[in-house]
Amino acid sequence: MAFFIETLIGGLLSGVMYALVALGFVLIYKASGVFNFAQGALVFFAAATFVGLLETGLPFWLAIVATLAAMVVVGLATERFVLRPLVNQPQITLFMVTIGLTFFLEGLTQMIWGSQPRALDIGIEDVPVEWLIERFNISVSRFDVFAASVALVLFAVLAVFFQKTRIGRALRAVADDHQAAMSIGIPLQQIWGIVWAAAGFVALVAGIMWGARNGVQFALTFTALKALPVLILGGFESIPGAILGGLIIGAIEKLAEVYVGPMFGGGIESWVAYIVALMFLLVRPEGLFGEKHIDRV
Amino acid sequence: MLHRKNLITPLIGLVLAASAGVAAAQEQFVPLLSYRVGAYASGGSGIFGGYIDYMSYINMKEGGVNGVKLAWEECETEYNNSRGVECYERLKKKGGGAALVQPLSTGITYSLIDRVVVDKVPMVTLGYGRTDAADGRVFPWVFPMITTYWSQADAMVKFIAKKEGGDAKMKGKKLVHLYHDSAYGKEPIGVFQAYAKKLGYEFTAIAVPHPGNEQSSQWQQIRQIKPDYVILWGWGVMNPTAIKTAQRTGFPREKLIGVWWAGAEEDVIPAGAASKGYTTAAFNVSGDKLPLVQDIKKVVYAKGKGNMEDESRVGSVLHTRGIVHGIITVEAIRKAQEKYGKGKVMTGEQVRWGLENLNLDEARLKALNAAGFMPPLKMSCADHEGSGLVKFQTWDGNQWKVISDWITPDKKMLRDMIEESSTKFAKEKGITLRDCSKES
Incomplete structure (x- = not known):
């Protein structure tokens, strides 16, 4: 039983890490209807910039602020030079342009910071929580608990931002209906800029957490692959959906790997998540919390 | 810059x-x-x-x-x-x-x-x-x-057996092969299995799907098996992730033996202090x-x-x-x-x-x-490998230190398999x- 609980907790904590990446997708999709394929590349860019600045001798908090500034610049530049010229173009065009943005950001990051993997130490030791081992023989990573706490705080901050602030309400209005929002004077382009900057901030948090966990390297771009089934399950437009989707996918893939994997020779967790997401898609195409689209015909 | x-x-x-x-x-x-x-x-x-x-x-x-x-x-x-x-x-x-x-x-x-x-x-x-x-x-x-990979796998078993005090001490030991789920990762399994039969150790292969940036379930299985050694046959981000996750689950890095594609500075530096004591094979110093x-x-x-x-x-x-x-x-x-x-x-x-x-x-x-x-x-017309010798090195936190002589694999057994x-x-x-x- 202890082993089952350990696997379940491990899965849930991993799921929070996936949700952290998924959140960046949700923010942009919610406000602009763009599926931002470049979110993984943003995570890599943020983490590499942060570590690169730390290596130049910048203090931790100053490096955070400087990286955040860089992410805001990237976000605003993306809105101004990539998305704005494509306003009113089909969804697939906007999706394709984010694929191009992915390659650009990956190349830019390696050009500026080099291709060498780096360590990122944020002062939280990645070892099992001792009292859980001693009392229950359950191994849970102290770092994963910390990362999950940071993610939960981030989710709460974003929830307050969306629900209680003027900009947040404007963001929701844009998300509901672009044209209606514009008709009452909400500046669409400014809102998009803010959303891309917010997604950059989320990418920075995700980059620091994933980078401290596995090192800062190109593979951070692959974290986006972990977020996709989470998005399908939770819905592309919902922050609670991203969190719940992350938890469900994390738990299912770990339990499946441990209990079902050996029957298939192991290594099933990457595709099991997609199978679960696809099955869910058949029953509820808009995801757990996604909005049901009804088109007038 | x-x-x-x-x-x-x-x-x-x-x-x-x-x-x-x-x-x-x-x-x-x-x-x-x-x-x-x-x-x-x-x-x-x-x-x-x-x-x-x-x-x-x-x-x-x-x-x-x-x-x-x-x-x-x-x-x-x-x-x-x-x-x-x-x-x-x-x-x-x-x-x-x-x-x-x-x-x-x-x-x-x-x-x-x-x-x-x-x-x-x-x-x-x-x-x-x-x-x-x-x-x-x-x-x-x-x-x-x-x-080749088979010579390397052979040398790994010999290296572990030597650490344990000889082939006879391998009986009853547990060895886990944590591998990149690809032809590369599966390549040495036959050699490890052949030695498991010969020396009497228990062998388990655990696959890690590409790219390997999330391994908690694999390491939970390892924690349950309680192996004496884990062979890390990884590539790219899979390597530092394995080292970090070994630390996270309390597995000693001294018992983690990597393939030479998991044995460069690029594999250990991203994992930071968790890499200290980690050992890998090498075919050059x-x-x-x-x-x-x-x-x-x-x-x-x-x-x-x-x-x-x-x-x-x-x-x-x-x-x-x-x-x-x-x-x-x-x-x-x-x-x-x-x-x-x-x-x-x-x-x-x-x-x-x-x-x-x-x-x-x-x-x-x-x-x-x-x-x-x-x-x-x-080299020769028939033998395109030419050597088969392998050394082992340990990361001391700052640099790799060679810890063995060249280890010769069982050439007869491997040649038959080849x-x-x-x-x-x-x-x-x-x-x-x-x-x-x-x-x-």
Whole structure:
């Protein structure tokens, strides 16, 4: 039983890490209807910039602020030079342009910071929580608990931002209906800029957490692959959906790997998540919390 | 701060590609299917950096191989199979024809196996590719030289047995093979299983799906099995993730033994302090104090001709592995010239003869300033591996420390396994085995 609980907790904590990446997708999709394929590349860019600045001798908090500034610049530049010229173009065009943005950001990051993997130490030791081992023989990573706490705080901050602030309400209005929002004077382009900057901030948090966990390297771009089934399950437009989707996918893939994997020779967790997401898609195409689209015909 | 080489290298490539002939007369052309951007850029830049540094060293110190200067051109593959094939096709006939090709990718190697036979270009795969290609009777154009994956797996078992106090102490022990879920990761399983039968240890293979940046479930299984040792057969981000997750689950790093593709600075530095005590296999030693590395610094880098933008990487595991690639290339051409004419440009066919007759014994390695740098090597028509020796190194938190002598695998057992696999392949493909007794 202890082993089952350990696997379940491990899965849930991993799921929070996936949700952290998924959140960046949700923010942009919610406000602009763009599926931002470049979110993984943003995570890599943020983490590499942060570590690169730390290596130049910048203090931790100053490096955070400087990286955040860089992410805001990237976000605003993306809105101004990539998305704005494509306003009113089909969804697939906007999706394709984010694929191009992915390659650009990956190349830019390696050009500026080099291709060498780096360590990122944020002062939280990645070892099992001792009292859980001693009392229950359950191994849970102290770092994963910390990362999950940071993610939960981030989710709460974003929830307050969306629900209680003027900009947040404007963001929701844009998300509901672009044209209606514009008709009452909400500046669409400014809102998009803010959303891309917010997604950059989320990418920075995700980059620091994933980078401290596995090192800062190109593979951070692959974290986006972990977020996709989470998005399908939770819905592309919902922050609670991203969190719940992350938890469900994390738990299912770990339990499946441990209990079902050996029957298939192991290594099933990457595709099991997609199978679960696809099955869910058949029953509820808009995801757990996604909005049901009804088109007038 | 800008890494200009990332931009400059492809630009130079474009300019060179536009010119009619890359290598002038009396230049031996070597195509380089390199990767300096993308997910595996750190590996590619290190190894190709060392490879180019050694060829520059030979050109600058000796004026080339018996006066024949080495010329090369890089083509960016991004470690992508189709791009690798495209690069090979683009470069194979340049400069009078490729002397040999070293793809540095198991995927590209598989994609080129049939092509190199038709083009008569020897393909050297140092420490990767398919192990049964060591049977030169079936694979006359493929050279998995120095040490194959099967020799490495064999050496790992021997290393562990020695640590435990001998083969007899292996009975009842538990060994987990944590592997990248690909042909690469599955390659040594047969050897580990054969030894499990022979020595009586319990063997479990656990797959990690690509890219391997999340391994908590695999390590929970390991925690449940409670193995004595875990073999890490990873690649890229899978390696630091495994080391970190081992720490997270409380598994001692001293009991984690990595493959040589998990044994570079790039694998341990991202995992930080968790890497201390972690051990891996190696087929060459590293360090910037080695006489050959020092000489390359003196001859090449002092004149501003070094290939590594970050000079602190000169002498690293990947850079020195690149130097070994250079040594093999140069010595195969030199050997071929002994038979076909000193000071002449060699064809791929002639270089193949050079490879099959290469004998890098202790004396020759010493003459190359590379005594102890890599194991002695004696090739033949039938044996395209030539050595099989493996060393082990431990990360002490700052650098790799060699902790063993060269370990010799059970060559008889491995050769039987290789021939069983290669003859099966020959049968499937309708290949007639070469009669090596008729080769001169």
